[in-house]
Amino acid sequence: MAEQVITGWRKWMLGIGEQCVFFARFFRNIFAGGFEWSEFVRQCYEIGYRSMMLVGITSFIMGLVLILQLRPSLVELGAASMLPKTLAVSFIREIGPVITAIICAGKIASSIGAELGSMKVTEQIDAMEVSGANPLQYLVVTRILATSLMVPLLCIIGDAIGLFGGFLALNFTDSISFSLYFNKCIASLDFSDFLPAVVKSVFFGFAIGFVGCYKGYNSNKGTESVGIAANSAVVTASLWIFFIDAIAVQITSLLFYK
Amino acid sequence: MAVAKEHIEPKKKASAQKDEVVIHAQGVKKAFGDKKVLKNITFDLKRGENMVVLGKSGQGKSVTIQCVVGLLKPDEGTLDVFGENVAEMNDDELKQLRIKIGFLFQSGALYDSMTVRENLEFPLTRVLKLTDQSEIGKKVEEVLDGVGLLDAIDKLPSDLSGGMRKRVGLARTLIVNPEIMLYDEPTTGLDPITSREISELILNMQKKYKTSSIIITHDMECARITADRIVVMNEGEYIAEGTFKELQKSDNEIVRSFFNE
Ligand SMILES: Nc1ncnc2c1ncn2[C@@H]1O[C@H](COP(=O)(O)OP(=O)(O)O)[C@@H](O)[C@H]1O
């Protein structure tokens, strides 16, 4: 029993070491020359476009539901006019980035994990390496940079759609014009709400790409390892996202909300 | 030291060419955990020679050639390719070496998100760094024609049969004109007619491009057609060596079992 715990921890520590090495190799290969632009653009398209619908729908529903949930409390407090501001601040700062990132962890991290995992199992990665090409540069660098770029963009789109969902929900009961609603939202936001959220979602995107690539690239060679790679990519990436979120809020409050 | 002398000498006589040793393995050992996969592998591969490695599955045949290209590192022993120890190479040297070695994977290992054309273009643009589109296109068509699959140029690997995949895999490794070819079970899982075609293709490639090859197989027809020399591998060791005819007369039981199938 104790032995199992010790070997478990040992494995975990070794895993951390391996991830550091993987990160170093990724980082070196960004600047190694011969950046794979066309593959990078293709990945951006795949990652961004394919997840847009899902992010859009979830953000829309989140915005709608939040207004419906918040409304009774705020009306009770006589602060119904605060609804747009409350939604805008909570959505831009926290809910938008986290929802988008979690959705992307489920969709993108798993598909990267499965794709690279199956390339590993079918020896495609070995074949690339043995041919003298650089699989890390072609497969890993492009994917990680693409997620780091696309997740923040998806997050911004999700924010806008979420606020729109809130507008519709508000119009179930009150009637507020579109321009008044959005003016209220924008007026309640400032730079210190927006910037940290975008920066944080860059890190979310990085975590999603990195974990997906790491799990896929280092999976074992049995057929069952493809499933394992995809699954553990989602679980690990989701954990990372909450972890980064917790750190981000500390840093943000130090820097902005004194 | 004796080891080093042995392989430097033939290198000096490179002008003699015929006996030039391109791969020299001396006492190579490799274990995974407690499992000793390679126990003592020693062989020389000469320029222009086809060496066939016979052996049941799980004897360490694939592990041997993975050591040759530096995918795996031997635990003990030396493995020199073109006179340089593979295990001591840095990334750049390894890359330069790999350009000169073609590796045909058991599965073909085609990049399944790319068409046949893109598969063949990959080593040209990524490894040889060619940029001239018309030159690339010409090369791709020429090599694909060589394996008789020009019709399949715009197909995806998933639309190809097992034999076609192997042939595309072969074309993809040959397109950079390697000096050494390593074939991992090139005919396994194919029907007898296709197997024969592949075996003859291997022989033609040897004649046309003067490549030296290691061919791993348990297909005796393939061994008969392609081999200049055969070694038999069992439990991580070579237990017999000779030409097809010589081994046919062997009274070793394991060797006999291959010929009596
Ligand atoms: N990367 C690896 N990690 C652990 N074990 C391996 C690895 N590669 C091969 N083996 C083991 O080594 C043994 C020999 O494998 P291999 O060389 O593929 O046999 P074959 O002669 O059929 O090609 C097998 O038992 C296999 O499980």
Ligand SMILES: [Mg+2]
């Ligand atoms: Mg094998």
